[in-house]
Amino acid sequence: MTKTVNQKAWLFVLPVLILVAFNAFIPLMTVVNYSVQETFGDNTFFWAGLMWFEDVLHSPRFHDALLRQLTFTFTILAIEIPLGVAIALTMPRRGVWVPVCLVTMALPLLIPWNVVGAIWNIFALPDIGLLGQVLNGLGFDYNFTRQPGAAWFTLIAMDVWHWTSLVVLLAYAGLVSIPDAFYQAAKIDGASGWAIFRYIQLPKMKRVLTIAVLLRFMDSFNIYTEPFVLTGGGPGNSTTLLSIDLVKVALGQFDLGPAAAMSLIYFLIVLLLSWVFYTLMMRNEDS
Amino acid sequence: MNRPALSYLRPLVPALYIAFMLLPIYWLLNMSFKTTNEILGDFTLWPRAFTLENYVTIFTDPTWYMGYVNALIYVSLNTVISVTVALPAAYAFSRYRFLGDKHLFFWLLTNRMAPAAVFALPFFQLYSAVGLFDTHLAVALAHTLFNIPLAVWILEGFMSGVPRQLDETAYVDGYSFPRFFGRIFLPTIAAGIGVACFFCFMFSWVELLLAKTLTAVAAKPIAATMTRTASTSGYELGLLAAAGTLTIVPGAFVIYFVRNYIAKGFALGRV
DSSP, X not given: OOOEEOTTHHHHHHHHHHHHHHHHHHHHHHHHHHHXXXXXXXXXXXXXXXXXXHHHHHOHHHHHHHHHHHHHHHHHHHHHHHHXXXXXXXXXXXXXXXXXXXHHHHGGGGSOHHHHHHXXXXXXXXXXXXXXXXHHXXXXXXXXXXXXXXXXXXXXXXXXXXXXXXXXXXXXXXXXXXXXXHHHHHHHTTOOHHHHIIIIIHHXXXXXXXXXXXXXXXXXXXXXXXXXXXXXXXSTTTTOOHHXXXXXXXXXXXXXXXXXXXXXXHHHHHHHHHHHHHHHHHHHHHO | OOOHHHHHHTTXXXXXXXXXXXXXXXXXXXXXTSOHHHHHHOOOSSOSSOOOHHHHHHHHOHHHHHHHXXXXXXXXXXXXXXXXXXHHHHHHHHHEEOTTHXXXXXXXXXXXXXXXXXXXXXXXXXXXXXXXXXXXXXXXXXXXXXXXXXXXXXXXXXHHTSOHHHHHHHHHTTOOHHHIIIIIIHHHTHHXXXXXXXXXXXXXXXXXXXXXHTOSSTTOOHHHHHHHHHHHSXXXXXXXXXXXXXXXXXXXXXXXXXXXXXHHHHTTTOO
């Protein structure tokens, strides 16, 4: 669709601009301000230059947290995207089961994030939780509060439980928009199930799947509340993802300088990776 | 496609997934009807000593039920603010080209990407400085940070699906812009507005970090009340489970209303 050039359109955007600027610009400037100063806790600040940034970039603690974050994000993407597509493909397209499926699947998306953590905590606890009891009953030595491996397993399972529905709903939206004529034509041509998926369904889902990847990437990179309630970042530091580490530094130790520098580096990483996804997505939309 | 055995197995995939989804929720529900003794004493698959005591506590103690009221107030406030300011902006993005439009759109989206943890402390200072700390408005405004970009994104998707001819015909017919926007355009994209409201409700309802940072007593949401209970009065798991179960109810209610638009809505109008 061609758009007309109209500079007055700025007036329409102004309210959004003012509100978001108030919320984003002022706090961001506060963070920038802290990131270049040193304080000894008596409300006097000294210029510190880029010291904090160098500290953070060279700190093994930050590297570890970043590595854990990347592992987490790419693991859940690798599970949730294919699983979501598979479920969307097998879901009924019409009939009474459609609203039932859609409504139940959307349910986890509307549970407050700390409740998600709490649900999985009581579900997986080895003494009172169903999952913990069943796994231990089957002979696995499972205790997510003590074993890093078990903690990771629980964390990933929780995120898959929480967010796969989003991928399902997106992929499903792409699928139902395919006209029946496409399938009939494929049937006449004698196309195999794989060919239908590869040449009809997948191209139609491409756009919505890009949105799914983008949203899941951004949100999983910023995840805080669920793992905080589930494991508190433990056992040890084994599930301390970036946000958890950041809050520990900022609000736990009140090291405002390093925390601010870390915030900015963190934000820039999310921004950079999201920009890559966004550019790819917009290229898809244009073509 | 002549694989009847396989096609019988097809519904098994979503069925198994839904079962996996409902199990943890069942466990929560199960626990909410148990006494503390039963939870800690025996491992039971359903409540033996069925009790409603946990729910009674929540509905009679103001520190509990006000948590729901507070959360619902700021969530509604946020939804109204976000969608109202997003409507004209989305119209501008979908219909006009103007200086810096693409950069502006991406800048808006970057706010959706900002980790809440980064903003927790500065938000506390900002809202304390302007005297809004511990008010519903503070949380509602703070949540616009990620809800306005999302609302603009969704509405822009739905509006771009409406042909420009609609606008042009209306002007030819002598409609002024406000009259066209209110009488013709808004009803046309009613589904999109519903979906945008749903998303704003959803993300404001589930967010806790900022809501907790910006409130102390007067506007404290239920989710924050739950974390306090978990830490101060030790393990009142039954009560916690009941409170958790009740936080699912508003969401389920809202989903039911938008069930017909949910699939298109999650695709942000872009299918």
